[in-house]
Amino acid sequence: MPTGSTRFNLPEPRIPVRLVTLKMNTSLNIRTFGILFLLVLLLSTLAYGVVGADCFIDSSNPPVVKSCPASTNNYRLNTRSAREINYIVIHTVQGSLGSAVNTFSSPNLGYPRSAHYTIGESGEVIKSVPARKIAWHAGTSPPGSGGTHQNKVLNENSIGIEHAGYVDDPNFPTEKQYRASAALTRYLCELYDIPIDREHIVGHEEIKSTKGDPGPNWNWNYYMDLAKHGSRKSPEKDVRVTEVLRPAEPNNFLAPGLLLLGAGLTVLSFVLSASG
Numbered sequence: 533m534p535t536g537s538t539r540f541n542l543p544e545p546r547i548p549v550r551l552v553t554l555k556m557n558t559s560l561n562i563r564t565f566g567i568l569f570l571l572v573l574l575l576s577t578l579a580y581g582v583v584g585a586d587c588f589i590d591s592s593n594p595p596v597v598k599s600c601p602a603s604t605n606n607y608r609l610n611t612r613s614a615r616e617i618n619y620i621v622i623h624t625v626q627g628s629l630g631s632a633v634n635t636f637s638s639p640n641l642g643y644p645r646s647a648h649y650t651i652g653e654s655g656e657v658i659k660s661v662p663a664r665k666i667a668w669h670a671g672t673s674p675p676g677s678g679g680t681h682q683n684k685v686l687n688e689n690s691i692g693i694e695h696a697g698y699v700d701d702p703n704f705p706t707e708k709q710y711r712a713s714a715a716l717t718r719y720l721c722e723l724y725d726i727p728i729d730r731e732h733i734v735g736h737e738e739i740k741s742t743k744g745d746p747g748p749n750w751n752w753n754y755y756m757d758l759a760k761h762g763s764r765k766s767p768e769k770d771v772r773v774t775e776v777l778r779p780a781e782p783n784n785f786l787a788p789g790l791l792l793l794g795a796g797l798t799v800l801s802f803v804l805s806a807s808g
Contacts, residue, residue: 597657602636606646608666617724619690620733621670624745629696636660647692655708667692680738699747714758728760
């Protein structure tokens with residue numbers, strides 16, 4: 533019997549190189565995907581307000597339409613047919629573009645109100661209510677007090693276009709507002725088969741005289757000429773109207789769920805890397 537200890541030089545167990553590489557790559561891929569997923573989601577929520585952030589208004593390249601949804605408390609949710617849309621109503625905000633957009637998106641107004649679109653002084657076009665929905669901008673039942681269209685134009689059969697500014701401002705409206713608004717009106721009239729005339733494109737004051745908008749500085753002859761004869765295909769003369777496909781109301785459950793999914797993928801990647 534040997535009196536000393538016997539030492540056996542057994543080879544250490546080795547994990548195949550391909551298996552190690554596969555585990556590391558899988559872990560790193562999941563971790564990278566999770567982190568990128570979180571970054572993209574956070575950037576998108578900041579830009580588009582999915583989780584209730586303020587609406588993002590890009591003034592750098594007006595007047596492409598940007599969507600900044602109104603609160604569902606401020607317009608009627610049922611959808612009307614295209615045949616029911618017969619008028620365009622021109623409004624003046626008596627305030628800024630931001631004040632109008634923020635008002636329409638607030639769910640706790642003293643009395644609900646909204647317009648479908650708002651035109652900024654630089655030609656921005658902000659969409660707050662889908663055209664097929666009924667915004668609250670022109671009244672719900674005749675008669676009004678305007679004398680011209682008081683018995684015909686209501687919320688139910690019209691699209692409302694607000695314009696940032698004040699009726700007594702001599703610089704209102706701006707040239708960019710005229711052109712952006714006229715291009716939008718022309719687009720909507722073509723889309724819903726609305727005649728481009730003063731019987732169907734009216735001022736708020738012609739429905740309710742107490743409103744006084746769009747005001748004495750609004751040049752109807754010039755505006756109607758732009759709406760009738762302008763070309764949306766020529767950017768130097770007019771504007772191109774496009775619409776950003778956005779939900780009518782922010783989804784309050786989708787974004788948190790996606791954030792949790794991204795966080796879960798990130799945690800999973802660290803667990804896999806630690807166990808490997």
